Amino acid sequence: MEGVQLVGVLYDRFAELPENLTIEQLADVLGVKRATAYQWLNRGVVPAYKLGGTWIIFRDEVREHLMSSRNIQSPSEASTEEQAEVPEKAPTELEQDPQ
DSSP states (O other), rough: OOOHHHHHHHHHHHHHSEEEEEEHHHHHTTOOOOOHHHHHHHHTOOOOOEEEEEEEEEEHHHHHHHTTTOOOOOOOOHHHHHHHHOOOOOTTTTTOOOO
């Protein structure tokens, strides 16, 4: 349930923002300084487009990027992986390393 709550919080935080973010809005929503936001944009850590000297930052792309790179699985992802896990079998005599 915790993963679902985190996704809800993320959607809530981004819902208040316009479709196109400014550097200040990006830095605020990520909880970093403007200089860090610029560094992340220049290094490609945060998805955006640079047109001339202007950054075009789409709110939904940033939100989706954050969701796809989180380190906590949602409940649906966890149950899918549990079902897909196959227990390891013990190696046979032929597969064991010779000593």
